[in-house]
Structure formats: C-alpha cells, structure tokens
Amino acid sequence: MQKESVIKVEHITKTFGLTKALTDVSLEIGYGEIRGLIGENGSGKSTLASMIVGTGHPDSGEMWYRGEKHNPKNMLESKEKKINILIQENGTINGLTVAENMFLGKESTFSKSGNVNKRRLIEEGSKALARIGAGHINAADRIEKLSFEDRKLVEVAVAMYNEPEVLFVDETTTALSQKGRELIYKLMDEMREAGKTIVFISHDMAELERMCDSISVLRDGHFVGTLQKEEITQDTLKRMMIGRELTGDYYRGDYEMSYQEEVVLEVDNVTWGETVQDISFQLHKGEILGLGGLTECGMHELCKIIFGAIKPDSGSVHLTDGTKITSPSSAIKSKIAYMPKDRDLESLFLATSIKDNIVMASMDKIKKGFFIPPRAEKELADEHAGKLEVKMQNTSQYVRELSGGNKQKVVVAKWMANGSEILLMDCPTRGIDIGVKAAIYRLMEQLKKEGKSIIMVSEEMPELLGMSDRIIVMKDGKQTGEFERSEVLSEHDLIHAML
Incomplete structure (x- = not known):
C-alpha cells in the first residue's frame, strides 16, 4: 500500500439477510484530506463506515490503515488506533451528567481508591467542551437537560478529546443549526491543516462542495467513482448517485396559491x-x-x-x-x-x-x-x-x-x-x-x-x-x-x- 493512503479498502462485500449492502467496493483515502462519501439512502455509506470503525465486519475483502491490515473487532480497537466516528443519531445516555457521558468507560482515569473524583471529571469535561467552542455547556448538568444540538456537541467534544487521526462525520450536521454546523466545519478545517483525515457523509450538496477535497459516490452498494475538487458539481454528483439525470425541479411546478376556502x-x-x-x-x-x-x-x-x-x-x-x-x-x-x-x-x-x-x-x-x-x-x-x-x-x-x-x-x-x-x-x-x-x-x-x-x-x-x-x-x-x-x-x- 502506498503511504499517501491512510485508509484503503479492497473488494469489500457485506450482506444483511437477502440484502446486499456492499458489493466489491474498493477505494483509497489520503492523509490530510476531507473526503466526501455520498449516495442515496441505502447505498452503503454508513455500512462502509461501520466496517472501518469496527461496529460492523465485512463478509469478504480487505482493509488497510496506515499501510497495515485493519480488521477491528470493535469500535474500541479502532479508537485505540485513533479512528473515531460521529453519527447522526443521539449517542448520549439519559440519567448521567454531561461529564459522565463524556468519560463513560474511562472512570478509572479519575479514580483514587475506587472512588471517582467527580470534580476532576467535570473539570476535564469542561475543558474538552471549551476546546471545541462549546463552553456554554455545563459539564455538571444532567444530559437530558440539553437540547439535541448540545448533546451532539458533547459527542463532538468526546471525539476531539481522543485526538483522532481519522474522523468519520456521518450525517452529524443534519441536526445542527448553522452555528453548530460552522463549529463542525472549523474543527474539520483544523484537522485537515494538521494532516489528519475526515470522511464526511452528508446529503447537503452545498456543504459537500464547500468542505470536501474529493467526493466518492456509492450507488446500490457499488462504488461509482471519486471526483476531485475541480470536478465537483451538484449535477454531476446527482447523476452519479442515482444513475440518471435529475433536475432541480422536484418542487411544485406552479407559482399560485391553490387551496380551498374551508x-x-x-x-x-x-x-x-x-x-x-x-x-x-x-x-x-x-x-x-x-x-x-x-x-x-x-x-x-x-x-x-x-x-x-x-x-x-x-x-x-x-x-x-x-x-x-x-x-x-x-x-x-x-x-x-x-x-x-x-x-x-x-x-x-x-x-x-x-x-x-x-x-x-x-x-x-x-x-x-x-x-x-x-x-x-x-x-x-x-x-x-x-x-x-x-x-x-x-x-x-x-x-x-x-x-x-x-x-x-x-x-x-x-x-x-x-x-x-x-x-x-x-x-x-x-x-x-x-x-x-x-x-x-x-x-x-x-x-x-x-x-x-x-x-x-x-x-x-x-x-x-x-x-x-x-x-x-x-x-x-x-x-x-x-x-x-x-x-x-x-x-x-x-x-x-x-x-
């Protein structure tokens, strides 16, 4: 494997029951780039991401990370290799504080004689939140007090605390306000400048065009191709995603109010x-x-x-x-x-x-x-x-x-x-x-x-x-x-x- 590829997958296939989620997918992702990964729902984007981060396992095919074979048994193993993921759905647990959510499974780091030092836990959580620009969140609060957006920012803080070399952003921005999105964009830019890699899964064509150095397209579980920055247009991406021309006219074709008086x-x-x-x-x-x-x-x-x-x-x-x-x-x-x-x-x-x-x-x-x-x-x-x-x-x-x-x-x-x-x-x-x-x-x-x-x-x-x-x-x-x-x-x- 060439050193310029931080991640390489070859001939990956994955089946769920009768459904083929991925078929013979091969692609490479370089160091220090933001790589878009797009496709219609059900095209296999999240399935491919799950293989690489360790929450799923391919039926066949091979994966490499930094030039070495990569077969993570679970997400923890990938995190130890500095591969992390942010997902669209809520990943926090009610009944715990913000800080307890942030360091779940790592309580021993803050323990002495078996007792967790909650003050240290909260202090470290507050630092991690401030580091990403989310200092308005109180690490001592119960997580259920937070809005969905702030809960998502807590997850972002955790991911960045682990200092990932590769970060998958899997439709995370869809639930965020523009302010929240800009925060994510800033962190992505900083990671790229530091030579780290982001795999950005999104349906928002405008943000993909804005943020990505290259975009890979999946359709029905198959790899279609990769476009470099200068090749990216929304029409080209849409055509690659669905296999046919799709104009922007999928809204109503009329310009008149048309409803009944009732x-x-x-x-x-x-x-x-x-x-x-x-x-x-x-x-x-x-x-x-x-x-x-x-x-x-x-x-x-x-x-x-x-x-x-x-x-x-x-x-x-x-x-x-x-x-x-x-x-x-x-x-x-x-x-x-x-x-x-x-x-x-x-x-x-x-x-x-x-x-x-x-x-x-x-x-x-x-x-x-x-x-x-x-x-x-x-x-x-x-x-x-x-x-x-x-x-x-x-x-x-x-x-x-x-x-x-x-x-x-x-x-x-x-x-x-x-x-x-x-x-x-x-x-x-x-x-x-x-x-x-x-x-x-x-x-x-x-x-x-x-x-x-x-x-x-x-x-x-x-x-x-x-x-x-x-x-x-x-x-x-x-x-x-x-x-x-x-x-x-x-x-x-x-x-x-x-x-």
Whole structure:
C-alpha cells in the first residue's frame, strides 16, 4: 500500500439477510484530506463506515490503515488506533451528567481508591467542551437537560478529546443549526491543516462542495467513482448517485396559491413562555403552510403545541367545529399527524419491527373488540410500506436496520395508515437523500390534491419556497412575516423577516 493512503479498502462485500449492502467496493483515502462519501439512502455509506470503525465486519475483502491490515473487532480497537466516528443519531445516555457521558468507560482515569473524583471529571469535561467552542455547556448538568444540538456537541467534544487521526462525520450536521454546523466545519478545517483525515457523509450538496477535497459516490452498494475538487458539481454528483439525470425541479411546478376556502385548523393567540409569543393563523383544506425561521425561533415548539405535546400558557389550537387540541391523543383522534424533527428519538421505536411502527397509530382501526388480528396488522403495514417503496427485507425487519430515508418513509406510512387529514411535518426531509426528498415532495403534492392539509416546518429556504402555498416566518418566538406563493418571492424576502 502506498503511504499517501491512510485508509484503503479492497473488494469489500457485506450482506444483511437477502440484502446486499456492499458489493466489491474498493477505494483509497489520503492523509490530510476531507473526503466526501455520498449516495442515496441505502447505498452503503454508513455500512462502509461501520466496517472501518469496527461496529460492523465485512463478509469478504480487505482493509488497510496506515499501510497495515485493519480488521477491528470493535469500535474500541479502532479508537485505540485513533479512528473515531460521529453519527447522526443521539449517542448520549439519559440519567448521567454531561461529564459522565463524556468519560463513560474511562472512570478509572479519575479514580483514587475506587472512588471517582467527580470534580476532576467535570473539570476535564469542561475543558474538552471549551476546546471545541462549546463552553456554554455545563459539564455538571444532567444530559437530558440539553437540547439535541448540545448533546451532539458533547459527542463532538468526546471525539476531539481522543485526538483522532481519522474522523468519520456521518450525517452529524443534519441536526445542527448553522452555528453548530460552522463549529463542525472549523474543527474539520483544523484537522485537515494538521494532516489528519475526515470522511464526511452528508446529503447537503452545498456543504459537500464547500468542505470536501474529493467526493466518492456509492450507488446500490457499488462504488461509482471519486471526483476531485475541480470536478465537483451538484449535477454531476446527482447523476452519479442515482444513475440518471435529475433536475432541480422536484418542487411544485406552479407559482399560485391553490387551496380551498374551508378552514380546518385555527391557532389563536398561542403563547408559551418567550419561545412562542402570541401566534395566530388559520390552516385551509388542501393547503401546504410553511413555517420558517432560524433554528431557535420557536417554530419547532409551535409545531409541538399544535399537536398537543406542549401545553401553551395561553391561547388555543382547535378545529373549526370547536374541538380543542390539548394532548397528542386528542390530536390523533382528530386525525392530526405529527412527524417530529428527530424521528429516531420521538417518532420511531427502533428496537421493534417496521410493521409495529406503522400500525401503532391505527390500532382502533383494525382491532376486533379487544383482539388485534395479526393478519390485519401485516396487511396494513405491507400496504403502506409498499406504497412508499420502503427498502426492506419485509415488514418484520427492525426499524433500526433501515437507512435514514427509509426510516422517514416508515414515519410517513404510520400516519398514512391512520388516515390523517392534517399533517404536521417538522423538517420532513432532514438527513435524507435527493431521491427520497423528491418522493416526499411528490407525496405532499398528492396529499394536497386529495384535500389534506400540511404544516411544514423547515430550515431550508428552497424547500419553503418550493412547496408552500403560504409561508409564516418567525423570529425570537414572534411572527415577523407572512408571504404568499408567487414566482417573484425570493430567499431574500424570507431572510429579511428572519433576521
């Protein structure tokens, strides 16, 4: 192996049951570079990363690290070789402090006579957090007090504390605000300047173009090719990912507001602390209403209030017949669906089957008295998983084994099976590839045509402009603008209301 390659894999193949996740994959990654690794959901990106970091093992093929054979038995063995990974999902444990999470398994470093010196533990945790620019996080706090973004920054601090020579960033930025993303970008730049290597897995074409020295593409478990910086264009990447041309026109093709006069939901003067302040609007039948703003503007919390998951201090959410939405159960009875931003934590049971996840909101629909017929469960799950083309072995497969895009399809299938009429979609395309994005957008258009109504919370301005009939912009908990769909409406208009 040539010394300029820090990682080399040759003819790697991996199968899960009947599914071939990787087929004869070979590639090399150099020292001191940021290498993008992209592909549609289910293309094998995370599977390949898992082989290298030791959480998975290839069926065949060989791997080298720094010129030596690399066959890690587990992640700990890779960490000892200075290979680390940041994942998209939450990797912290409730019930422990921030510092205890950071040094889990390393308590002996802070022990004397068998007793952990918690003061030293917290001090070292605070230093590690400050080192990456996350000094606002208190290492003594319980981890569950932190936002998802801050929990992710704790994981970043741990990874950097271990001083990795190779760092896999596996869709970590998708859950972060722009401020959090910039922090990650800065750390990546610093690692590259120090001659260290980053493998950057992302669906965000703009950040890939900005950050990567080269990008390797996987499709259906096969290696397609690697582009150098000067060769990278979004159109080329999309074509390599999906094997055909895909234009940017996967949003709606019309520029007119098109919904019925009938009002289906009203939000009246809703206030919750300083996070949501005196918000009012109406949602119409067949409308896609966009909610936009910076990450901490209050739009995510407003979505939870509408679903009844947060009780407002004042104001109300109700249907036009007067039915008040005061809890998730009352929302579900009123055919209101909620797709949260963090699907793994709030919407899915990862350790259960696809079938169980799809039918969980439809038990009243299929049960016979106190009995739930297994055949009816299977038929309902098969029908809606099939309609959404979930890539799976069958609906008995565990949800945790699916890619991010297919997990999102399971969330959508759950509410389609329930027959929901109003959908609250919080960042519905977060962390999914362009192919699944296009499928979600097509589904939204179809639901709109069927007279269903959608509130779409989004941090992506092209998505807001491309899909919404109306857009409400929030800043610091307040409504700062409302825009109607038109050909002349631009990102500049939205930005002006957000800042």
